[in-house]
Amino acid sequence: MVFSLYLSFQDWDGVGDMRFVGLQQYKWLLEDSVFWHSILNTFQIWFLSTVPMLFLALVIAFLLHSQTRFSTVYRVAYFIPNVTSMVAMTIVFGSVFAQAGLANSMLRAIGVEDGVGWLSSSLGIKSAISLMIIWRWVGYNALIFLAGLQAIPTELFEAARVDGANSRQTLFRVVVPQLRPVILFAVITSTINGLQIFTESQVLFYSDDPGTTGGPGQEGMTIVLYLWQKSFNDLQFGYGAAMGWLLFALIALFAIINWRLVSGSERADGRGIALRKGARNGR
Amino acid sequence: MAVERRRGAAVTADRAPSSVGLAVGAGSRATRIWVRVALLLGVLVSLFPFYWLVVMASVTTQDILSYPPRLVPGAQLLHNMGEVIERVDFFASLFNTLVVAVTGTVLVLFFDSLAAFAFAKYEFPAKKFLFGALMATYMIPAQLSLVPQFVTMAEFGWAGSLKALIIPGAANAFGIFWMRQYAQNSLPDELLDAGRIDGAGFFRLYWQVAMPLFRPALAFLGIFTFIGIWNDYIWPLVVMVNPDRLTLQVALANLNVVYNTDYAVVMAGALMSVVPLIVVFLIGARHFLRDLAAGATKM
Numbered sequence: 001m002v003f004s005l006y007l008s009f010q011d012w013d014g015v016g017d018m019r020f021v022g023l024q025q026y027k028w029l030l031e032d033s034v035f036w037h038s039i040l041n042t043f044q045i046w047f048l049s050t051v052p053m054l055f056l057a058l059v060i061a062f063l064l065h066s067q068t069r070f071s072t073v074y075r076v077a078y079f080i081p082n083v084t085s086m087v088a089m090t091i092v093f094g095s096v097f098a099q100a101g102l103a104n105s106m107l108r109a110i111g112v113e114d115g116v117g118w119l120s121s122s123l124g125i126k127s128a129i130s131l132m133i134i135w136r137w138v139g140y141n142a143l144i145f146l147a148g149l150q151a152i153p154t155e156l157f158e159a160a161r162v163d164g165a166n167s168r169q170t171l172f173r174v175v176v177p178q179l180r181p182v183i184l185f186a187v188i189t190s191t192i193n194g195l196q197i198f199t200e201s202q203v204l205f206y207s208d209d210p211g212t213t214g215g216p217g218q219e220g221m222t223i224v225l226y227l228w229q230k231s232f233n234d235l236q237f238g239y240g241a242a243m244g245w246l247l248f249a250l251i252a253l254f255a256i257i258n259w260r261l262v263s264g265s266e267r268a269d270g271r272g273i274a275l276r277k278g279a280r281n282g283r
Numbered sequence: 284m285a286v287e288r289r290r291g292a293a294v295t296a297d298r299a300p301s302s303v304g305l306a307v308g309a310g311s312r313a314t315r316i317w318v319r320v321a322l323l324l325g326v327l328v329s330l331f332p333f334y335w336l337v338v339m340a341s342v343t344t345q346d347i348l349s350y351p352p353r354l355v356p357g358a359q360l361l362h363n364m365g366e367v368i369e370r371v372d373f374f375a376s377l378f379n380t381l382v383v384a385v386t387g388t389v390l391v392l393f394f395d396s397l398a399a400f401a402f403a404k405y406e407f408p409a410k411k412f413l414f415g416a417l418m419a420t421y422m423i424p425a426q427l428s429l430v431p432q433f434v435t436m437a438e439f440g441w442a443g444s445l446k447a448l449i450i451p452g453a454a455n456a457f458g459i460f461w462m463r464q465y466a467q468n469s470l471p472d473e474l475l476d477a478g479r480i481d482g483a484g485f486f487r488l489y490w491q492v493a494m495p496l497f498r499p500a501l502a503f504l505g506i507f508t509f510i511g512i513w514n515d516y517i518w519p520l521v522v523m524v525n526p527d528r529l530t531l532q533v534a535l536a537n538l539n540v541v542y543n544t545d546y547a548v549v550m551a552g553a554l555m556s557v558v559p560l561i562v563v564f565l566i567g568a569r570h571f572l573r574d575l576a577a578g579a580t581k582m
Contacts, residue, residue, distance in 0.1 A: 060325055063318050076568045077326040080333070083564045085514045087532045088553035091539050092336050095347065095546060102335065105352050139329060140575075147576030196424055199516050206540050224426050224517075231430050232521055244427035251424055 025242035046194030049130035061145035078139030148182030339550035363551035394454035399462030443525030465500035503574035
């Protein structure tokens, strides 16, 4: 930790002498357009994946909750994507999203002749990576939500029924508020994971040419991929360390925001921020 | 185990009709069928990439590139697997990965439970501070330590050896936290006192009294850690500078880079790297899923 902070003030290629450059690394970093591009990409991918993923996970959790037969089989099936190797599955998805791959073949079958430039256009690259993330994490989050659902006391539902609530009201006024801590847990973990995307882009777009890391137009360049490239391809260890610290700052910032949201909405009445967030997801 | 499972099932069964009936709509027959159809569709989407992997690994590259795509497995699987074994030293990297994952998991189980035992049951100076510091490391992204850890390994002369993969991950904050929670809830002080009266010291109490009771929590932590180490990509990619000592993930990525025109062979390699892990997961799945859910809701 301390060493990494020290390194971030140095200019060092790992072999020669270190040269003290003070805050220069950070200054260069803030002027580095690729770095800003990687931050933007990371956030776009994070948004494109997290919002649909959590919504789908909530839906699956409800369905699983109402289904008692074969529940273990369902859980195992939904969880398997999460435990398998990302490298292997990225290779599979890479072929599915190739220009002549399965995804475009299916589009062709339903009449979209040109297909989508999954691995060549900006939106295509981000959607492809997001779809991989959704596939991988949706079951995990669904099981977390399901555990939260099963922890809600039956009496709450009885009370809602006695008060004449319809199912929509029950969902948004009883279930979602009760699930708030679990939803926040899911949001926090997906944010932390989302900021650390690496394998998908690295395996999809591996190239020796630093100018094309992250795919066409570097649209798949993420923060961690850039960190890796600068540190271990270009051997700019100080630069990589500085980037690590900025990544840490970003994650800490999000942790604080999330924490504020929890404690803030707990102080407000029962229909705090999380409820509104949940309601938005629900629609 | 069996008893516990039945109890779990009973609870869900008796809650489900009232709660979900209200949450999702009336529990009519039609609704139930739709729910089942939707769930099965989800299972299909979840599992399809694996099926597709099997299809691609068992045909020729030409078949993969043809249109319309071939949707049923072919007869080339063994041939493709043979190619993988020939091109990247598959068994060597499988062996490396196994060594790293097994020793890594054993070390994590040992050190995490030992530390957790001390944190849960003993008083010592600066305990709160140490635990707080430990939890703080949980928040730090692994990438922050990527560069310094690599430099440290290089200084030790470990870069490129399996030690560099095993030692830095030999204990972790999550495991200590998880085991400490478990120790606090399920290891009665009376039992330790009884052991003390019989003259057992710290280590003996840990090994003979606490360890047997930790078993369920260790099972989850063990599978979780094993899968994590097996799948780790960025750290082995960085630190395994010696091309003879690759882990499966890195070898597979290399296979993809070097032979990416030979789709079928790359897919066979991917399949071979995924199967052992799925087996491990399926063996421990029931434990794993239950404990995962418990960990999240108690947070």
